[in-house]
Amino acid sequence: MAKIGHYIDGSLVAADTESTQRFGAVYNPATGEQQHELAFASSAQVSLAIEAAARAFPGWRATSLTKRADVFFKLRHLVAQHQQELAALVTSEHGKVLSDAGGEISRGLENIEFAAGLIQHLKGDYSEQVATGVDVHSVKQPVGVVGCITPFNFPVMVPLWMVCNAIACGNTVVLKPSEKDPSAALLIAELFSQAGLPAGVLNVVNGDKEAVDTILESPTVRAVSFVGSTPIARSIYQRASAAGKRVQALGGAKNHMVVLPDADLDAAADAAVSAAYGSAGERCMAVSVLVAVGGVADALSEAIQSRIAKLSIGDGTDASSEMGPLITAEHRDKVASYVHNAPAEGATVVVDGSQDAVAAQPGFFLGVSLLDHVNTEMKAYQDEIFGPVLSIVRVDSFEEAVALVNRNQYGNGVAIFTRDGGAARQFEFEIEAGMVGVNVPIPVPIGSFSFGGWKDSLFGDSHIYGPESIHFYTRSKVVTTRWPDPASSSVDLGFPSNH
Numbered sequence: 001m002a003k004i005g006h007y008i009d010g011s012l013v014a015a016d017t018e019s020t021q022r023f024g025a026v027y028n029p030a031t032g033e034q035q036h037e038l039a040f041a042s043s044a045q046v047s048l049a050i051e052a053a054a055r056a057f058p059g060w061r062a063t064s065l066t067k068r069a070d071v072f073f074k075l076r077h078l079v080a081q082h083q084q085e086l087a088a089l090v091t092s093e094h095g096k097v098l099s100d101a102g103g104e105i106s107r108g109l110e111n112i113e114f115a116a117g118l119i120q121h122l123k124g125d126y127s128e129q130v131a132t133g134v135d136v137h138s139v140k141q142p143v144g145v146v147g148c149i150t151p152f153n154f155p156v157m158v159p160l161w162m163v164c165n166a167i168a169c170g171n172t173v174v175l176k177p178s179e180k181d182p183s184a185a186l187l188i189a190e191l192f193s194q195a196g197l198p199a200g201v202l203n204v205v206n207g208d209k210e211a212v213d214t215i216l217e218s219p220t221v222r223a224v225s226f227v228g229s230t231p232i233a234r235s236i237y238q239r240a241s242a243a244g245k246r247v248q249a250l251g252g253a254k255n256h257m258v259v260l261p262d263a264d265l266d267a268a269a270d271a272a273v274s275a276a277y278g279s280a281g282e283r284c285m286a287v288s289v290l291v292a293v294g295g296v297a298d299a300l301s302e303a304i305q306s307r308i309a310k311l312s313i314g315d316g317t318d319a320s321s322e323m324g325p326l327i328t329a330e331h332r333d334k335v336a337s338y339v340h341n342a343p344a345e346g347a348t349v350v351v352d353g354s355q356d357a358v359a360a361q362p363g364f365f366l367g368v369s370l371l372d373h374v375n376t377e378m379k380a381y382q383d384e385i386f387g388p389v390l391s392i393v394r395v396d397s398f399e400e401a402v403a404l405v406n407r408n409q410y411g412n413g414v415a416i417f418t419r420d421g422g423a424a425r426q427f428e429f430e431i432e433a434g435m436v437g438v439n440v441p442i443p444v445p446i447g448s449f450s451f452g453g454w455k456d457s458l459f460g461d462s463h464i465y466g467p468e469s470i471h472f473y474t475r476s477k478v479v480t481t482r483w484p485d486p487a488s489s490s491v492d493l494g495f496p497s498n499h
């Protein structure tokens with residue numbers, strides 16, 4: 001069985017030869033079989049990666065902006081060239097269907113394209129003659145070594161959310177991808193190298209908590225970008241900020257889709273099915289709660305059921321599959337438990353995915369489920385299920401819908417479906433979430449905006465990628481300059497004023 005190692009200082013590094021080396025299993029979720037052994041980096045190996053990043057930092061931060069930009073132009077070409085290979089790696093380890101894997105790579109390319117514009121993003125400001133003969137300018141300088149820790153559900157896109165702009169800003173990076181699907185990150189590191197990135201600027205260490213702890217505890221690491229579940233995000237935020245690092249930690253979600261009575265119900269049903277069950281519901285922007293306002297629930301439920309009946313679930317490499325398996329057997333069983341427990345909580349199980357024939361196949365498959373008459377007291381509503389389960393909550397009014405969404409602990413994405421522009425505008429004004437879709441179910445901002453939720457969906461004050469990431473990955477320095485005429489120089493103990 002192939003052993004997957006790390007990428008440190010410009011080279012693939014095999015597993016440690018130490019007897020203490022720990023390994024994890026990488027599965028093919030479509031077959032349920034283990035396909036690789038993953039070496040879990042020891043603290044000593046992670047320290048080597050951090051040291052390599054620290055050594056590479058002075059050279060990389062001094063590299064001209066045009067040379068840095070050139071790396072991203074080449075990388076864009078290389079990632080596009082290897083899109084199918086990357087998608088195949090994602091499908092084989094994550095399980096999502098190939099077209100969906102290709103989609104995540106396309107969204108990742110947006111981040112490479114944004115980073116390629118680094119000369120524009122890193123421009124400072126200049127004010128002439130702020131006092132007589134005095135000018136002020138500001139520059140954006142890199143923070144140093146950045147730690148990036150990523151989740152299993154987007155093994156290409158989320159690493160690219162972080163590493164592109166961190167590197168574009170002149171930082172060096174230690175990336176710790178998810179231990180469940182680590183291979184794509186190693187290929188990305190190789191493509192960066194082929195694009196001309198010097199050794200040590202991007203390092204990839206595989207592993208678990210031990211690797212993350214080493215990143216958090218190292219004084220050399222100056223900033224941490226994290227994406228994953230809320231309990232881990234909260235803990236990363238607390239630990240990294242207590243250690244004096246900058247940190248942005250994006251957490252989990254419970255995304256609501258509000259459907260008003262005037263919405264086009266067929267379009268809303270198409271959107272709900274796509275956003276709830278795409279990628280088996282393992283998207284942080286998946287719709288998991290449908291808030292049916294003012295009597296649309298029955299018609300909407302029927303429209304959704306007719307679409308569910310036609311869904312094709314199977315191996316992600318089969319072009320006819322629209323949804324693949326879940327990431328692990330444990331996760332599949334946990335997701336199914338919410339459906340099994342729903343009647344005892346008082347909800348109606350309209351479609352039970354655990355009874356779907358696909359659930360009996362080898363691999364981590366589960367059919368899609370639809371719950372109705374769900375309320376906010378139920379576990380199925382409160383928890384982030386992160387699987388193909390859609391809950392319908394019925395409310396009477398727009399105001400009730402807004403209040404319900406705003407009471408939820410998460411605030412990642414939210415959508416409203418309506419033909420009423422005034423209602424949509426009021427929704428946008430009042431709703432407490434970081435990303436809002438108007439007749440768009442998964443409003444993931446394009447690469448030139450920033451991505452991030454509110455409340456327990458993000459710890460820290462910077463959203464990820466786009467303009468906010470340039471701010472996050474740089475420190476600003478303001479320089480005040482005077483070229484005095486020696487003839488007019490004199491001692492003045494007063495506080496400098498702008499005259």
Ligand code: NAD
Nearest residue numbers: 150151152177178208209212228229232250251252253284
């Ligand atoms: P996870 O929190 O289990 O793992 C994320 C990363 O943290 C992995 O690299 C993992 O190895 C590491 N990790 C896990 N436990 C740790 C611990 N105790 N100490 C230190 N590090 C630890 O998340 P996941 O299951 O890989 O991903 C799914 C979650 O990520 C969902 O909650 C989803 O909503 C969230 N997510 C959020 C966004 C967003 O942008 N807000 C995007 C994608 C995924």
